[in-house]
Amino acid sequence: MQSNFIRKSDRGYTLTEMMVTLIIIGVIAAIASPNFLGWLSRIRLEGALQQLLGAINETQRLAMMRGKSCRININRSTNKITANTAGCLLSDRAIDDSITIRSNFTSSTSITFSYKGSTTRMGTIVLSSDHTDLQKCFVISLGTGIKRV
Template identity: 30%
Template sequence: MNNLTLKLFHTRMCNKDTKERFHPQQDAGFTLIEMLVVVLMIGILAAIAAPGWAAFVNRQRVNKANDAVLAALQAAQREAKNEKLSYSVSFRKNTTTQNVDVAIYRTDPPSATLPWKPLGADVGVSSDKLLLGANLSSENAANSTTNSPVSYPPPSTPTKITFDYMGALPTLPTPNFGTVAAGTEPPGLKIVVAVPSSANSTSASSVKRCVIVKTLLGSILTAKDDKCS
């Protein structure tokens, strides 16, 4: 290799080093400003979506809890028919765990200790975040106030509904399905689960679900929101 060739090669390499030194290739990635913009956008989207997601979770929770209330009443009614014995269902708000508890048991002879268990625990319901309500003043009797409004917690604690050996309501004492104005039908015996109000955790929000025992024969139906007041 002659001197001219060596000089040209040296000049080319020096030029390449100079170009890379003063015009380095940019590394792949984000700038600080781009990262801040992305974080800000995520924060805005989360703020918009969070209330809707929380409302969805609450509705799902209260729906599952209401299904568990219905299942408990139906189970007691079924056991009463199968065994030809009186069966009761009791509900309470556990002041220790804050769960809504349920107990299904033979009415006679009365149990010394009721078999309480968290409502809906077998289907993953977190009932500690729900309110329990009812319009009962005593066993199988709605309160005597017009339209028998629901109370949180129920004035009768634990709240109790009993079925006779035919799965109907016992005739003694006479069941009371509520006091109503003329021309309207009785509200029935209501067991309510509700999402607490954001302003007051001891008051129910508009998101409610309920199970209603409507007739002496033990007819059961479900309702929601304003139908559960």
């Protein structure tokens, strides 16, 4: 009769249950983390391309609005986008350091837009990241200033 009054404590987890749970979580994290890092790199690469496109479009638009030439500089070593002339870019841009910028421009990576929106340079700018095989290319046409990704 006394055995009815003894209660077995069923609260909490045993050490074995806790270890099995941690091992399962570790395996899932090991499988998911490379995919997550690749996804994050693709998002950063797309963001860098949008910053570059935005700065170039803004410079071209401001050159036409103001009726004067505007030049945009893309510094490949510091990943900074600046304008040579005041008022040709509302604010400087900084591209994420994990992004590599390459181009086939002969000297410096600068693009000048005339008051008509045309340019005297043509070339390709390639954005890439060490953490993904994906690359984003930006091409600007000679004379017309037409841009395509």
